[in-house]
Amino acid sequence: MENKVILTGDRPTGRLHIGHYFGSLINRVKLQNEYETYVEIADVQALTDNFNNPEKVRKNVRQVVLDYLSVGIDPSKATIFIQSLIPEIAELTVFYSNLVTIARLERNPTVKTEIAQKKELFGESVTYGFLGYPVSQAADITAFGASLIPVGEDQLPLIEQCREIVRKFNNIYGDVLIEPEAFLSSSKRVKGLDGNDKMGKSLGNAIYLSDSEEEITKKVMSAVTDPNRITKDTKGNPEVCMVAYYHNLFTGKDEYEKVLEECRNGERGCVACKKELSSNIIEFLRPMREKRRYYEERPEEVDRILIEGTEKARIKAKETMQKVKKAMKLDYYL
Numbered sequence: 001m002e003n004k005v006i007l008t009g010d011r012p013t014g015r016l017h018i019g020h021y022f023g024s025l026i027n028r029v030k031l032q033n034e035y036e037t038y039v040e041i042a043d044v045q046a047l048t049d050n051f052n053n054p055e056k057v058r059k060n061v062r063q064v065v066l067d068y069l070s071v072g073i074d075p076s077k078a079t080i081f082i083q084s085l086i087p088e089i090a091e092l093t094v095f096y097s098n099l100v101t102i103a104r105l106e107r108n109p110t111v112k113t114e115i116a117q118k119k120e121l122f123g124e125s126v127t128y129g130f131l132g133y134p135v136s137q138a139a140d141i142t143a144f145g146a147s148l149i150p151v152g153e154d155q156l157p158l159i160e161q162c163r164e165i166v167r168k169f170n171n172i173y174g175d176v177l178i179e180p181e182a183f184l185s186s187s188k189r190v191k192g193l194d195g196n197d198k199m200g201k202s203l204g205n206a207i208y209l210s211d212s213e214e215e216i217t218k219k220v221m222s223a224v225t226d227p228n229r230i231t232k233d234t235k236g237n238p239e240v241c242m243v244a245y246y247h248n249l250f251t252g253k254d255e256y257e258k259v260l261e262e263c264r265n266g267e268r269g270c271v272a273c274k275k276e277l278s279s280n281i282i283e284f285l286r287p288m289r290e291k292r293r294y295y296e297e298r299p300e301e302v303d304r305i306l307i308e309g310t311e312k313a314r315i316k317a318k319e320t321m322q323k324v325k326k327a328m329k330l331d332y333y334l
């Protein structure tokens with residue numbers, strides 16, 4: 001097998017939830033056994049729309065590492081690092097910024113949607129940094145020679161933009177950068193407790209990997225169910241019920257079939273159904289909560305993982321930088 005490098009990352013703007021778990025974390029835990037894996041905590045990218053809240057980013061760097069470790073991203077297999085500690089990424093961003101037009105950035109559908117959602121922060125005119133974060137993400141990817149990027153659908157325009165930058169760079173300066181491919185996660189997006197298509201922190205409809213048993217129970221009790229079900233005997237429609245939807249993720253196949261049938265026949269009350277679900281979610285997340293507690297009680301061990309991961313990542317980024325500078329005729333003296 002070719003020695004492929006994969007790279008993924010998250011903006012540290014909040015704790016990770018079950019949407020992240022089924023959408024990407026589960027995949028990373030598998031892939032780390034087969035590929036040279038880098039996992040980036042994208043604090044610089046997080047600042048592009050949180051520049052006025054550095055505390056939030058700082059605090060969540062810690063939360064995200066704990067999330068990674070708790071789900072089984074294994075620092076002996078995957079290199080976990082902090083973006084801002086790799087200055088080569090910032091340098092590459094500057095070099096690549098010549099290879100992208102403003103018009104092209106403004107056309108990026110993901111960036112476009114995000115800008116529309118952030119009117120309150122940006123007002124009439126978006127910052128240079130936010131508009132340009134796809135360039136910085138191209139630097140994240142290429143600094144490590146990553147060829148496969150496991151992402152959700154929303155990230156495809158960013159990978160496409162990275163590919164264009166790589167082609168342009170290689171055309172002008174010579175064949176140095178690796179053109180990455182997106183590796184679409186087969187699992188689909190997890191809906192929110194309120195039935196929203198997306199589970200998200202800002203939407204207040206998420207179950208976090210680090211939620212306590214009480215929080216999980218409380219959230220499941222608030223989940224949206226079939227509004228036409230007045231009493232237990234009313235025949236239900238599990239298609240429009242978030243509890244049934246989550247049973248599909250957390251409850252064994254046979255038991256899930258039973259949930260659907262009993263709901264449709266009016267043989268199962270919503271409260272009992274929710275209790276069963278929350279207890280299944282609690283059990284599912286228990287090993288993660290325990291692993292998290294282990295690391296929470298050993299902050300120096302977490303520091304060491306980050307320091308060693310970042311050192312390892314830096315070596316790789318420096319190798320790329322040397323080749324890039326040589327190709328760009330910037331290889332003076334040193």
Ligand code: TRP
Nearest residue numbers: 007008009010011042045137140
């Ligand atoms: N933009 C990604 C997100 O919002 C996070 C990210 C930063 C990333 N750098 C990356 C993802 C490099 C893949 C590769 O989720």
